[in-house]
Amino acid sequence: MNQTSVHALTLARPVLRGLTILNLLYAAGIAALLAFSFFIEGWPQRPLGFDLTHAHPNIGNGLRVIIVIGILGAVVVHTILRRLLTIVDTVRAGDPFTLRNARHLHVIAWSVLTLEVLRLPVRVIASAVWEPGRLGGFSFTPWLAVLLLFVLAGVFAHGARMRDDLEGTI
Amino acid sequence: MDIVVRLDELLHDRRMTLTELAARINITLANLSILKTGKAKAIRFSTLAAICEVLDCQPGDLLTFDPTQPSGG
Numbered sequence: 001m002n003q004t005s006v007h008a009l010t011l012a013r014p015v016l017r018g019l020t021i022l023n024l025l026y027a028a029g030i031a032a033l034l035a036f037s038f039f040i041e042g043w044p045q046r047p048l049g050f051d052l053t054h055a056h057p058n059i060g061n062g063l064r065v066i067i068v069i070g071i072l073g074a075v076v077v078h079t080i081l082r083r084l085l086t087i088v089d090t091v092r093a094g095d096p097f098t099l100r101n102a103r104h105l106h107v108i109a110w111s112v113l114t115l116e117v118l119r120l121p122v123r124v125i126a127s128a129v130w131e132p133g134r135l136g137g138f139s140f141t142p143w144l145a146v147l148l149l150f151v152l153a154g155v156f157a158h159g160a161r162m163r164d165d166l167e168g169t170i
Numbered sequence: 171m172d173i174v175v176r177l178d179e180l181l182h183d184r185r186m187t188l189t190e191l192a193a194r195i196n197i198t199l200a201n202l203s204i205l206k207t208g209k210a211k212a213i214r215f216s217t218l219a220a221i222c223e224v225l226d227c228q229p230g231d232l233l234t235f236d237p238t239q240p241s242g243g
Binding site (some may be wrong): 167 | 174197202205206209210211212213214217
């Protein structure tokens with residue numbers, strides 16, 4: 001393993017724990033915003049401080065839907081971070097090439113795909129109520145990342161099975 | 171296991187201990203024990219050759235196929 005990989009693994013655990021906490025705080029924050037949105041006078045103009053004089057009449061509900069999607073996204077991110085932390089712990093323990101980790105990677109791949117799918121309605125809603133007619137730029141990068149994760153999960157599973165076969169070879 | 175490892179008999183015939191064999195073929199005693207007790211999943215040709223050389227036997231003397239034995243490893 002080269003120096004970069006060693007350093008990356010050393011930093012991974014505290015970074016993942018920090019991101020987990022930040023994600024939980026983010027989810028709690030937007031959940032609170034969602035709850036308060038039903039009681040705040042002048043939602044969303046007043047709390048967000050935007051001049052939405054000519055905004056879509058449904059912008060308030062549109063933002064609420066985006067917040068709900070954001071909370072769902074935070075739940076998905078939480079599962080990704082927890083599984084990544086589990087994988088990093090197995091590397092520290094010296095035994096990462098297991099079928100269990102391959103399953104974790106597979107779930108992470110599906111989770112990242114879910115996040116990308118969740119972004120689609122957000123962009124549609126934003127384009128409908130925020131910037132009418134403007135869907136924004138499309139990027140292939142996140143979708144390539146999803147494909148990469150699925151391939152990596154498959155390769156990892158194959159490697160874990162090969163390692164399993166070698167176990168018990170004298 | 172369907173493949174029966176007759177290492178105990180060969181060692182007894184040659185008055186050799188498992189520890190001595192392990193030292194002579196440069197395999198850990200733990201791994202050799204796994205082989206002796208039939209818990210190994212596979213054996214490398216190099217290991218088989220080393221055992222046969224030290225015990226002066228053929229692979230067929232060391233390994234036999236017995237379909238009545240339960241599969242393991």
